[in-house]
Amino acid sequence: MKEQLKIAVAGKGGVGKTLIAGVLATSYARKGFTVLAIDADPTPNLALTLGLSAEEAGRIVPVSENTSLIESKTQTGISGVYNLAFSVEDIVERFSVKTPYNVNLLVMGTVKSAGAGCMCPANTVIRALLHHLIVKRREAVVTDMEAGLEHMGRGTAEHVETMLVVVDSSRKSLEAGKKLHDLATQIGIKKCLIVGNKVTSRQEGEHIENFAKANGLELLGLVPFDQVVLEADMRGETPLKYADRSKAVVAIQDLGEKLV
Numbered sequence: 001m002k003e004q005l006k007i008a009v010a011g012k013g014g015v016g017k018t019l020i021a022g023v024l025a026t027s028y029a030r031k032g033f034t035v036l037a038i039d040a041d042p043t044p045n046l047a048l049t050l051g052l053s054a055e056e057a058g059r060i061v062p063v064s065e066n067t068s069l070i071e072s073k074t075q076t077g078i079s080g081v082y083n084l085a086f087s088v089e090d091i092v093e094r095f096s097v098k099t100p101y102n103v104n105l106l107v108m109g110t111v112k113s114a115g116a117g118c119m120c121p122a123n124t125v126i127r128a129l130l131h132h133l134i135v136k137r138r139e140a141v142v143t144d145m146e147a148g149l150e151h152m153g154r155g156t157a158e159h160v161e162t163m164l165v166v167v168d169s170s171r172k173s174l175e176a177g178k179k180l181h182d183l184a185t186q187i188g189i190k191k192c193l194i195v196g197n198k199v200t201s202r203q204e205g206e207h208i209e210n211f212a213k214a215n216g217l218e219l220l221g222l223v224p225f226d227q228v229v230l231e232a233d234m235r236g237e238t239p240l241k242y243a244d245r246s247k248a249v250v251a252i253q254d255l256g257e258k259l260v
Helices: 017-030 054-058 067-074 089-095 121-135 171-186 202-214 227-235 239-245 247-259
Strands: 005-011 035-039 104-107 140-144 162-167 192-199 218-224
Touching: 005 017, 005 171, 017 035, 017 140, 017 162, 017 192, 017 239, 017 247, 035 121, 067 121, 089 104, 089 121, 121 140, 162 171, 171 192, 192 202, 202 218, 218 247, 227 239, 227 247, 239 247
Parallel strands: 005 140, 005 162, 035 104, 035 140, 162 192, 192 218
Antiparallel strands: none
């Protein structure tokens, strides 16, 4: 069994990448991996998928919004001058949350800035932390990414083992997936795979397959639309509670087997 497994999951909003990230993380934990799940999405919901209640999830302060932490890492005492040489090893131990499915969760949050090149203190800490988690940590790391991948520079991206780009059958989603695939390739991610999600029919599946083939994209597999997942979301529950009868959860677990 590998000691390290680094997977990033990206996709246009609403395609279901958080479910895929959460199921992969829990399936690897069940296999005996030590798993860290990172929520780097602008609207973090991975905590709910990993079995935390809405109240528990609401108490989590994202790293980017933890003012005291950011200041402790970057302040120099001189106005406008920030420390850029700081350690981040302690952040996981201090701020990650244990979830019911034996996965440690760290909510990164995002930095609202005018440009992707912003070197404000919070952005500096996030970039350094993401680099540490993916490059240095000896464990399985599954990251629910924001679509833009702004925090992932070349020095970090080249250590991501696999980028999964999640799409549905809509043209907007497929085109966004292709752009994400191209961006991931540009910044050095060697293995970038497409996952078709919420597939309701064979026709939809073939549509995704044909788009991938026409654009030179490697398709890892298809995940069916699942009423069990929809109903669990409506109740505010994790679909993992119903894994034994969820077609989508089983399909995602099978994709995880392919990656291992």
